[in-house]
Amino acid sequence: MKNSMDKEKFLALAAKKYEHINALTDKPTMMDYEKGLVEIMQELGREVVQSQLGGQTKDRRKKRSTNPPSGQLK
Numbered sequence: 285m286k287n288s289m290d291k292e293k294f295l296a297l298a299a300k301k302y303e304h305i306n307a308l309t310d311k312p313t314m315m316d317y318e319k320g321l322v323e324i325m326q327e328l329g330r331e332v333v334q335s336q337l338g339g340q341t342k343d344r345r346k347k348r349s350t351n352p353p354s355g356q357l358k
Contacts, residue, residue, distance in 0.1 A: 288336070289332065289336050301324050304324050305324055
C-alpha cells in the first residue's frame with residue numbers, strides 16, 4: 285500500500301456523496317433507490333482506492349485491454 289488514509293480524508297470523500305445519497309429518497313421505487321445507492325457506493329470505493337493506491341501507473345509492462353479480432357481474414 286502506498287498511502288494510508290486517515291479518518292478525516294475518508295470522511296471528506298464520504299461527505300461529498302452525502303447529498304447524492306439523501307437525494308435517492310426521491311426515487312419512485314426501491315429498485316431505483318438500490319441501483320442509485322450501488323452506483324454511489326462503487327464510486328466512493330473507487331475514490332478510496334485511488335486515494336490509497338495512487339493514480340494509474342505509467343508502467344509499460346502493465347497489462348492492457350485489447351480488442352479481440354472480430355473474425356478471421358480470408
